[in-house]
Amino acid sequence: MSDWIAIGALAAVGLLIPIGMMTVSALLRPSVPETGKSTTYESGETPTGTTKIRFNIQYYMVALLFVVFDIETVLLFPWAVIYRPSIEAGVPMMDLLWPMLTFVGILAIGLVWAWRSGAISWARSPLAASRKTERDLN
Numbered sequence: 001m002s003d004w005i006a007i008g009a010l011a012a013v014g015l016l017i018p019i020g021m022m023t024v025s026a027l028l029r030p031s032v033p034e035t036g037k038s039t040t041y042e043s044g045e046t047p048t049g050t051t052k053i054r055f056n057i058q059y060y061m062v063a064l065l066f067v068v069f070d071i072e073t074v075l076l077f078p079w080a081v082i083y084r085p086s087i088e089a090g091v092p093m094m095d096l097l098w099p100m101l102t103f104v105g106i107l108a109i110g111l112v113w114a115w116r117s118g119a120i121s122w123a124r125s126p127l128a129a130s131r132k133t134e135r136d137l138n
Helices: 002-028 057-088 093-117 126-137
Strands: none
Touching: 057 093
């Protein structure tokens, strides 16, 4: 039971220290409200427009796909490093290949699905489409 007391004490200390620091900070900090503190900071320049900017979801989709395939590459390197010593140790080649081929196959299916669903094709903006038709007409 003494282990649980130590865990409880550690949890209490872990909660009390940040709460105490925030409380002391709230009591000691100066409170001088002014308009400059509530505006968006743009390198000392006067802000223009709103802070609500709509980003194209395609940026996030490409970043997510990059992370997935970057992790795949990170997982392929250790497999490649232990491949030759395992063959020399007498492990059958198919026992080594099937797990990695299954892994790469699942990722390939995901890539084909993302490609077919349009997750990696860029959407055309109306301005770009109108410029293209103007070029085609000239």
